[in-house]
Amino acid sequence: MKRFNQLVSEMAIRAAELGAARRLSGSSHDVSEYDYKNQRVIVKFPDSFLYQEIGDPNDETIHILSEYLTYHIYSLYSIPIPEYYDLVIRNDKIGLLTKFVPGYSASTDQLSASDFSLTFLINAFLANWDVGGGGTSKTNPNIIFDSATNKYTIIDPGGALGFRARGARKGAAFDATVGEIDTFRDGSITGLSSIFSAQETLQKSMKKFKQVPWAKIEKSLRNFSSKQISGEIMHKMENSTDAANIVKKWEYEIDTLIQILKKRHDYILKLDKYI
Numbered sequence: 587m588k589r590f591n592q593l594v595s596e597m598a599i600r601a602a603e604l605g606a607a608r609r610l611s612g613s614s615h616d617v618s619e620y621d622y623k624n625q626r627v628i629v630k631f632p633d634s635f636l637y638q639e640i641g642d643p644n645d646e647t648i649h650i651l652s653e654y655l656t657y658h659i660y661s662l663y664s665i666p667i668p669e670y671y672d673l674v675i676r677n678d679k680i681g682l683l684t685k686f687v688p689g690y691s692a693s694t695d696q697l698s699a700s701d702f703s704l705t706f707l708i709n710a711f712l713a714n715w716d717v718g719g720g721g722t723s724k725t726n727p728n729i730i731f732d733s734a735t736n737k738y739t740i741i742d743p744g745g746a747l748g749f750r751a752r753g754a755r756k757g758a759a760f761d762a763t764v765g766e767i768d769t770f771r772d773g774s775i776t777g778l779s780s781i782f783s784a785q786e787t788l789q790k791s792m793k794k795f796k797q798v799p800w801a802k803i804e805k806s807l808r809n810f811s812s813k814q815i816s817g818e819i820m821h822k823m824e825n826s827t828d829a830a831n832i833v834k835k836w837e838y839e840i841d842t843l844i845q846i847l848k849k850r851h852d853y854i855l856k857l858d859k860y861i
Contacts, residue, residue, distance in 0.1 A: 615744075615753075619686065626686035629674055630742070637753050647680050647832050648839050649749045654682055655810055655843075656712055656743040662798050662806060663708050666739045678823050680832070687739045689732035691725040698781055702729070702738050706782045706791040710766035711850055713756070716745035717778075718770030724777045747843060762849030767857070788861040796858075800851045804844060811840045 616631040630653075632646035650673075660667045670685035697703075709717045716728040717740060730739045745751035748760045759765070773779040781787070823829040 616681075622683070625670075627670075627683050628686055629681050629683045630744075631676060631679055631681035632753060634679075644831065644835055645749075645753060645755070648835055649744065649753055650680050650682050651836055652747050652749055652839070652843075653742075653744050655807075656714065656746040657684075658806065658810065659712060659803065660708070660740060660743075662803065663705075663794065665705055665708060666737060668739065668741060675822050678825050678828060680819070684741065687730045687732075687741055688734075689730040689739070691727045692729040692731035692738050694724045694777055694781065696731045696733075697726075697729065697738060697778065700731075700736070700738055703781050703784070703787040704791050704794045705740070706770065706787055707767070707795040707854055708791070710764050710770055711795065711847070711854055712743070712746045713748075713760050713764075713766055713850075714740075714743050714746035715766075716743060716751055718766055718776055718782070722774065722777045726778065748839075748846075760846065762846065762853060764850050764853050767854075785861065792854075792858055792861060795854060800848060803847065803851070807840060807844050807847070811837055 615633045618629050620627050620629055630650070632649055634643065634646055637643045637646040637649075654671065654673060657667050657671050668684040668687050670683075672683045674681045674683045692702075705717075717726065728740065728742050728745075730741055731737070732739070744753075748756055750756055769775050771779050771783045819832060820826065820829045823832075
């Protein structure tokens with residue numbers, strides 16, 4: 587898997603470098619499949635109309651960057667995510683490119699037989715509602731299971747951190763109190779509750795959560811600040827004013843995320859003595 591520092595030098599692929607698109611259905615955003623350098627890739631662009639309806643149109647780019655950042659934090663914990671993920675620019679709009687993941691929506695039975703339960707506290711920490719709160723169905727389209735390898739992969743984390751999947755802000759629902767520890771184990775909210783509820787799951791998940799100290803997470807977040815990405819965005823986008831606004835807004839977003847995630851991290855660690 588390519589790590590963040592490798593990706594930075596390859597960021598902001600121009601959409602013109604992609605092959606012909608095959609539009610995919612079932613998403614509230616603009617999601618298409620392409621051939622890129624002989625690889626199947628999925629490219630997701632935010633639907634501007636949604637953001638105009640729900641609040642701040644500028645949030646569409648911040649949402650994509652937030653999703654990209656979520657993948658990076660998952661990688662710190664060695665949680666399976668698409669092998670390749672990157673940013674792409676089309677008509678001065680930033681999208682997210684990921685390598686195609688073979689398989690189908692994971693079922694509860696498949697995930698129960700894997701080590702997926704170890705991700706519980708990390709999903710709660712990141713407030714990834716698409717994984718832990720994806721409805722009462724016994725399958726989850728944001729977790730792909732490949733029966734050929736018996737492995738799962740978390741995809742499309744648009745409902746993580748401060749955003750809901752369709753682009754609205756979570757507001758006070760994303761705060762220092764990690765309520766997802768309860769909601770992700772509530773059978774009326776998620777079909778995965780049985781996987782996360784066992785006491786042994788909590789203990790093993792806490793052990794995995796503690797493998798990555800806050801100092802490492804914070805350093806990664808600061809490396810992902812606008813200072814790290816501004817050069818590529820400013821260079822690739824045609825409208826320098828729009829690019830500058832994105833950089834400024836993202837810098838503020840990172841500062842806010844650091845404050846909230848530090849409190850959430852501390853909150854989870856304090857539970858260690860009770861489980």
